[in-house]
Amino acid sequence: MSTTMSTTTxxxxxxxxxxxxxxxxxxxxxxxFVGVQLRVNDEEGEWAGSAGxxxxxxxxxxxxxxxxxxxxxxxxxxxxxxxxxxxxxxIGLDAPADDYLPEFGLDRRxxxxxxxxxxxxxxNHTGELFEDGTVVTGIPSTIAGKEWVxxxxxxxxxxxxxxxxxxxxxxxxxxxxxxxSNTNYLLARLLTEKVTGRSFAEExxxxxxxxxxxxGTVAPGTSMEIPEPCTHAYYRYEDAGQEExxxxxxxxxxxxxAGGDMISTTQDLATFFSAxxxxxxxxxxxxxxxxxxxxxxxxxLGLFVQEAGPSGGTIFHHNGGMAGYAALMYSTPDGKKTLTxxxxxxxxxxxxxxxxxxxxxxxxxxxxxxxxxADPAQPTG
Numbered sequence: 001m002s003t004t005m006s007t008t009t010x011x012x013x014x015x016x017x018x019x020x021x022x023x024x025x026x027x028x029x030x031x032x033f034v035g036v037q038l039r040v041n042d043e044e045g046e047w048a049g050s051a052g053x054x055x056x057x058x059x060x061x062x063x064x065x066x067x068x069x070x071x072x073x074x075x076x077x078x079x080x081x082x083x084x085x086x087x088x089x090x091i092g093l094d095a096p097a098d099d100y101l102p103e104f105g106l107d108r109r110x111x112x113x114x115x116x117x118x119x120x121x122x123x124n125h126t127g128e129l130f131e132d133g134t135v136v137t138g139i140p141s142t143i144a145g146k147e148w149v150x151x152x153x154x155x156x157x158x159x160x161x162x163x164x165x166x167x168x169x170x171x172x173x174x175x176x177x178x179x180x181s182n183t184n185y186l187l188a189r190l191l192t193e194k195v196t197g198r199s200f201a202e203e204x205x206x207x208x209x210x211x212x213x214x215x216g217t218v219a220p221g222t223s224m225e226i227p228e229p230c231t232h233a234y235y236r237y238e239d240a241g242q243e244e245x246x247x248x249x250x251x252x253x254x255x256x257x258a259g260g261d262m263i264s265t266t267q268d269l270a271t272f273f274s275a276x277x278x279x280x281x282x283x284x285x286x287x288x289x290x291x292x293x294x295x296x297x298x299x300x301l302g303l304f305v306q307e308a309g310p311s312g313g314t315i316f317h318h319n320g321g322m323a324g325y326a327a328l329m330y331s332t333p334d335g336k337k338t339l340t341x342x343x344x345x346x347x348x349x350x351x352x353x354x355x356x357x358x359x360x361x362x363x364x365x366x367x368x369x370x371x372x373x374a375d376p377a378q379p380t381g
Contacts (some may be wrong), residue, residue: 008226018047023053023316024367025341027079028360032353035062035231039266040368041274042337048266053150055232056346058124065265067216067230069253070327073269074262077219078185079116079302080276081127081192083286086112086364094290100191104162109174112191115184116301123168123309124181125161126256130171139164141255142351145237151324152251155222158186161257178296182259189258200258209268213273224250226263233324234346244376245346250321260322269329269340277316278335291316291333308369315369319361323347326357330365339368 018040025036028051029314035052091100093113097120098106114120118135127138128292135141139161142152165183172179189200195349198202201219209217218227226249235248253261275281278371281308293305328341341364345353 030169032354038341052202054112069325071260071321073327076302076318086339121170123165125165146350163245215267217268218263231344236348270338274335277331
């Protein structure tokens with residue numbers, strides 16, 4: 001993949017069209033972000049805008065429809081493909097995952113559904129935080145600070161990451177609890193490739209990206225590139241007592257793999273999530289399964305289910321963050337109202353931007369789904 005790959009048209013709306021949205025993203029930039037791009041589709045039509053910069057030290061404004069890494073929003077794409085294969089009878093949703101991937105010797109109690117819903121109990125290869133505050137680190141490329149910087153171009157094979165996870169104790173017995181694990185989605189993607197005999201990138205292109213005209217979305221594999229136009233992301237770390245900030249736009253996303261490696265645009269995310277929620281990608285019974293949450297945090301199959309306050313009704317979402325990038329992807333049940341956004345920042349080992357990201361997410365959900373009313377904190381994905 002090169003930076004001359006598919007590009008998308010940037011929309012530059014008048015700031016007077018939706019001044020409350022423009023004000024919101026400008027204030028989000030002021031809270032510590034490098035750039036923000038936002039797209040809203042609702043009863044007033046489509047609005048797309050941006051604030052902040054495309055890259056630090058530059059003069060160019062953040063594009064309104066630039067490419068960015070979408071992190072864990074990738075999981076909704078993976079879950080959709082798995083469920084499409086369930087609809088065709090190729091995969092059994094409640095079949096043991098071991099039936100399809102016997103090479104790993106998975107616990108036979110772990111079903112495909114448990115992978116998609118994070119109830120398998122499998123150790124997360126990107127690291128675990130336990131209820132008592134204990135942290136167990138993941139693979140080298142996920143250890144923060146200079147170690148992450150030094151390993152950011154390394155290639156990991158999915159099977160290597162799965163075997164690393166399986167070398168660690170499970171968090172709980174399959175199906176007895178909930179814990180977010182990127183490893184679940186490594187296995188889910190491997191499962192689709194095993195049963196189809198084709199790569200995830202090929203399958204998602206033929207089943208979703210191509211039919212929906214999503215020319216700005218990429219499943220990069222081990223490629224470090226990101227198509228232009230794009231926004232730049234940064235990482236701050238300490239080296240020999242000196243604080244350094246570097247551009248990490250280019251890095252090898254194989255360390256997270258199917259847990260969060262995809263690249264997209266606000267336009268493509270809106271197209272995808274609207275089509276998914278509107279019933280265009282899955283039969284009704286499987287879309288209902290996808291949108292049925294488990295009881296602990298409200299996670300369905302590849303998305304979160306959120307009650308957006310007394311007047312907001314139910315909304316579905318899966319946000320994501322990775323290495324200076326963050327993505328927001330929200331929709332009403334009918335797919336007619338969507339909010340998609342890409343944010344860039346200077347990331348660091350202390351996750352200093354986390355509170356600002358949580359506030360940004362709540363601010364935008366409030367503006368779009370609640371008419372500016374405050375919404376209680378919800379999981380961000």
